[in-house]
Amino acid sequence: MNHILTPRAILLASALAIAPAAWAETPADTLVVAAAIDDIISLDPAQSFEFSGNDVNQNTYDRLVDFDPLDMEAGFKPSLAESWEVSEDGLSITFTMRQGVTFHSGNPVRAEDAAWSLQRAVKLDKTPAFILTQFGFTPENVEEKITFDDTTLTLNLDKPYAPTFVLNCLTANIASVVDKETVMANAEGEDLGNTWLNTNEAGSGPYTLAGWRPNEAVQLAAYDSYFQGAPAMKRVIVRNVAESSAQRLLLEQGDIDAARNLSPTDVESIAAVKGVTIQDEPRGRILYMGLNQKDEVLSNPAVIEAMKYLVDYDGIANSFLKGMFMPHQAFLPKGYLGALEDMPWTYDVARAKALIDEAGLAGSTITTKVRDLREYVDVAQALQASMAEAGLTLEIQQMTGAQVLDAYRARDVPIFLGEWGPDYSDPNTNAATFAYNPDNSDEAQATGLLAWRNAYAVPQEMNEATVAATLEQDAGKRAQMYQDIQRQYQAEAPIIPLFQRVENTGLRDTVQNWNSGGSVTSVMYRQVTKGE
Amino acid sequence: MTDADTGRGAAPSPAPDHRAAARRRHARSIAGTLLSLALTMLGLLLVTFIIGRVMPIDPVLKVVGDRATQAQYDAAYQAMGLDRPLVVQFIRYLGEVLTGDFGRSISTGQLVVDDIRRVFPATVELATLGTLIGVAIGVPLGVIAAARRGGAIDQVARVVALVGYSMPIFWLGLMGLLVFYGILGWVGGPGRQGIIYDGMVPTVTGLILVDSLIAGDWGAFRDAFSHIILPASLLGYFSLAYISRMTRSFMLEQLSAEYITTARVKGLSERAVIWRHAFRNIQIPLITVIALSFGSLLEGSVLTEIIFSWPGLGQYITKALLSGDMNAVLGGTVVVGTCFVLLNLLSDILYRVLDPRSK
Numbered sequence: 052m053n054h055i056l057t058p059r060a061i062l063l064a065s066a067l068a069i070a071p072a073a074w075a076e077t078p079a080d081t082l083v084v085a086a087a088i089d090d091i092i093s094l095d096p097a098q099s100f101e102f103s104g105n106d107v108n109q110n111t112y113d114r115l116v117d118f119d120p121l122d123m124e125a126g127f128k129p130s131l132a133e134s135w136e137v138s139e140d141g142l143s144i145t146f147t148m149r150q151g152v153t154f155h156s157g158n159p160v161r162a163e164d165a166a167w168s169l170q171r172a173v174k175l176d177k178t179p180a181f182i183l184t185q186f187g188f189t190p191e192n193v194e195e196k197i198t199f200d201d202t203t204l205t206l207n208l209d210k211p212y213a214p215t216f217v218l219n220c221l222t223a224n225i226a227s228v229v230d231k232e233t234v235m236a237n238a239e240g241e242d243l244g245n246t247w248l249n250t251n252e253a254g255s256g257p258y259t260l261a262g263w264r265p266n267e268a269v270q271l272a273a274y275d276s277y278f279q280g281a282p283a284m285k286r287v288i289v290r291n292v293a294e295s296s297a298q299r300l301l302l303e304q305g306d307i308d309a310a311r312n313l314s315p316t317d318v319e320s321i322a323a324v325k326g327v328t329i330q331d332e333p334r335g336r337i338l339y340m341g342l343n344q345k346d347e348v349l350s351n352p353a354v355i356e357a358m359k360y361l362v363d364y365d366g367i368a369n370s371f372l373k374g375m376f377m378p379h380q381a382f383l384p385k386g387y388l389g390a391l392e393d394m395p396w397t398y399d400v401a402r403a404k405a406l407i408d409e410a411g412l413a414g415s416t417i418t419t420k421v422r423d424l425r426e427y428v429d430v431a432q433a434l435q436a437s438m439a440e441a442g443l444t445l446e447i448q449q450m451t452g453a454q455v456l457d458a459y460r461a462r463d464v465p466i467f468l469g470e471w472g473p474d475y476s477d478p479n480t481n482a483a484t485f486a487y488n489p490d491n492s493d494e495a496q497a498t499g500l501l502a503w504r505n506a507y508a509v510p511q512e513m514n515e516a517t518v519a520a521t522l523e524q525d526a527g528k529r530a531q532m533y534q535d536i537q538r539q540y541q542a543e544a545p546i547i548p549l550f551q552r553v554e555n556t557g558l559r560d561t562v563q564n565w566n567s568g569g570s571v572t573s574v575m576y577r578q579v580t581k582g583e
Numbered sequence: 584m585t586d587a588d589t590g591r592g593a594a595p596s597p598a599p600d601h602r603a604a605a606r607r608r609h610a611r612s613i614a615g616t617l618l619s620l621a622l623t624m625l626g627l628l629l630v631t632f633i634i635g636r637v638m639p640i641d642p643v644l645k646v647v648g649d650r651a652t653q654a655q656y657d658a659a660y661q662a663m664g665l666d667r668p669l670v671v672q673f674i675r676y677l678g679e680v681l682t683g684d685f686g687r688s689i690s691t692g693q694l695v696v697d698d699i700r701r702v703f704p705a706t707v708e709l710a711t712l713g714t715l716i717g718v719a720i721g722v723p724l725g726v727i728a729a730a731r732r733g734g735a736i737d738q739v740a741r742v743v744a745l746v747g748y749s750m751p752i753f754w755l756g757l758m759g760l761l762v763f764y765g766i767l768g769w770v771g772g773p774g775r776q777g778i779i780y781d782g783m784v785p786t787v788t789g790l791i792l793v794d795s796l797i798a799g800d801w802g803a804f805r806d807a808f809s810h811i812i813l814p815a816s817l818l819g820y821f822s823l824a825y826i827s828r829m830t831r832s833f834m835l836e837q838l839s840a841e842y843i844t845t846a847r848v849k850g851l852s853e854r855a856v857i858w859r860h861a862f863r864n865i866q867i868p869l870i871t872v873i874a875l876s877f878g879s880l881l882e883g884s885v886l887t888e889i890i891f892s893w894p895g896l897g898q899y900i901t902k903a904l905l906s907g908d909m910n911a912v913l914g915g916t917v918v919v920g921t922c923f924v925l926l927n928l929l930s931d932i933l934y935r936v937l938d939p940r941s942k
Binding site for chain 2: 077078083089091092093094100101176177178179180181249250255262264265266267268270288291292293294296298300301303304306307451453454456457460464474496498499
């Protein structure tokens with residue numbers, strides 16, 4: 052092959068390369084997705100807590116219970132567990148395992164694997180571990196609390212929690228069932244295979260991990276022995292494309308099937324392109340305004356009330372947040388048990404001005420920190436304008452996300468504008484942070500609670516109601532309890548939910564049954580098909 | 584200290600001839616170069632390290648996330664060694680670097696060495712092609728512009744350079760994609776490879792153009808070329824703007840020199856005057872210009888990499904900086920620093936080869 056690099060050959064190759072690309076669409080059995088996936092830092096289900104990492108794990112692992120991508124309304128359904136039974140006293144739940152399911156390694160999925168996976172997550176105690184430890188599991192007691200025999204697994208809880216609460220938490224990424232034998236064969240020291248699982252996979256899900264190059268691409272290959280049937284898409288390739296306009300061009304050219312981070316402008320212009328559709332899906336994140344109660348002006352009840360009337364909900368949702376957010380004024384996102392769709396507030400500057408004048412606070416100045424993300428800055432500037440009309444001056448300092456977060460956790464952001472994403476698919480995930488703060492002192496350092504970050508001393512009866520809702524056995528009554536809490540919250544809380552995130556996915560017309568995971572979970576690929 | 588004396592005694596007595604003296608001078612200069620290189624790298628690491636520690640980003644928060652409990656936060660804080668004094672941290676880090684261990688990146692979860700092995704070839708490939716394009720067009724353009732000063736080509740060259748200096752690369756990149764990929768379909772889209780070739784060529788050098796040739800896979804080569812040509816042309820354009828302006832001013836300086844007048848008086852053809860006399864004399868400064876421009880491309884052009892979804896060093900370091908991922912930042916800094924030092928060395932060597940006085 053000595054002649055391969057002759058000048059003529061190179062010239063020929065260049066000429067060929069310049070010729071128009073011959074492939075206009077992706078292979079029929081391959082799903083190609085463009086998304087910003089540079090947030091992945093771990094693929095270990097016990098550790099991963101980022102959107103893109105969970106997107107991968109959702110498809111490579113199964114859990115005891117899972118969502119049905121074609122019927123999200125139904126909530127969790129049996130998956131690796133065939134059925135379950137709650138004990139009379141509500142203190143234990145026993146799951147019967149499905150038989151005949153195998154991991155990608157070929158090992159059978161046993162009750163032992165499922166129990167070990169949960170124990171492992173509790174013992175490793177990485178960030179998402181609280182989703183499991185809130186049921187009374189600790190690294191020390193978890194082996195007695197989570198037990199198994201040949202066909203069943205039993206969770207022994209410290210309180211009679213609502214079954215919906217426990218089962219919703221078991222749909223979370225951290226409850227993924229991992230292959231004990233495979234993981235332990237790759238363990239280093241006492242790490243329970245954490246280092247290995249950060250970049251590898253040992254699940255039973257519809258896809259196997261064929262490759263991950265950080266900041267570049269994730270490749271998944273269909274697992275043909277998947278217990279719910281082999282997925283139609285034999286390969287799924289997720290490419291890291293950070294720029295919305297680049298995603299748009301790729302989609303228009305047919306080089307990708309789905310674009311997940313299109314900006315509103317690109318969504319608008321691509322909607323007119325032949326062969327492309329936009330799918331809107333409400334997601335779980337809530338854009339809210341937090342008024343720090345350490346601030347003299349913002350802790351005035353009249354100002355709290357006035358601020359609710361200074362947001363141009365419809366105007367903002369129809370202009371610069373168009374398609375990305377919809378107005379939503381309760382802390383539980385649509386799609387959750389107990390979600391509330393009441394919209395008590397409208398844009399009413401005159402009313403806000405009257406409230407502020409009456410309180411004698413006209414002319415006050417507030418300086419706040421806003422993350423330098425276009426959406427947040429735009430909302431802050433709209434707020435600045437309407438506050439000015441009502442007699443308040445807002446000064447905005449733009450900072451990076453990490454800087455604002457540091458300040459927020461130090462209770463040092465007067466008006467916080469940003470998003471909260473639920474951690475798991477149960478209403479408690481938001482109730483326990485928005486409407487629960489048992490100790491509002493600085494010493495409490497409850498940096499994880501939004502109420503504490505805003506120095507909001509949640510009334511004692513609301514703290515109690517939030518706890519009581521986690522113990523209600525009846526799902527219907529439980530939903531009612533959350534609605535009551537949210538109504539009271541809307542009436543008095545200084546943390547004001549404004550919008551719920553909507554994800555716009557750009558899809559080629561050929562793609563059917565796309566599901567980004569709704570408001571409760573992560574993207575699912577196994578039901579996706581491609582037609583004519 | 585007796586053995587020191589014997590050591591000295593055992594050394595060969597200094598040779599009287601010039602060649603040995605020159606060799607000693609040479610050895611001293613190499614030792615000096617190595618010492619200054621080591622000091623440069625040490626200083627570079629120290630400054631980067633300190634900046635990383637004082638910047639207002641909490642790396643622990645990046646690892647454990649917003650929802651971590653204080654206990655989890657403290658555990659990670661200790662595991663990352665942040666509880667030790669700065670000096671201890673730095674010395675520890677240096678020790679690890681000397682054994683080739685750059686630690687683990689917190690923004691990718693992988694070893695920094697593996698990360699760099701993956702992202703640096705992408706940047707090298709792009710920067711090399713970009714510089715080749717810049718030199719191939721920029722140098723002749725600069726020479727002709729100087730030779731026909733005020734002529735049409737000079738005016739064109741001026742406009743080209745001006746646009747190159749002033750146009751935001753972000754905009755040019757997007758327009759380039761829109762026109763050549765979106766409308767004309769002449770080139771591949773963002774990314775280093777088309778989907779069907781992804782992972783098909785075994786990695787040898789990490790440079791996909793080279794790897795696909797090694798594998799003898801023309802389809803993959805063609806595909807990779809169609810993806811690289813647009814971002815490389817863009818970078819090439821920017822370096823050509825710089826190179827052509829510098830070439831022109833070097834040439835003008837030479838062309839006004841007396842030896843050129845002499846050459847013309849002697850009746851040499853204009854072509855010989857320009858290329859054989861004047862151009863030969865600007866080769867040396869030109870090499871420095873080209874090496875510097877190549878070096879700056881090797882740092883990674885962040886915007887170009889983002890627009891073209893090019894998984895290179897620039898994106899890697901920028902992202903690491905923004906998340907307080909100091910292992911990755913320091914690792915990247917070492918690579919970029921080493922590149923600059925090596926390029927300097929290379930242009931030194933080329934000086935010696937090209938400068939007739941050093942022969």
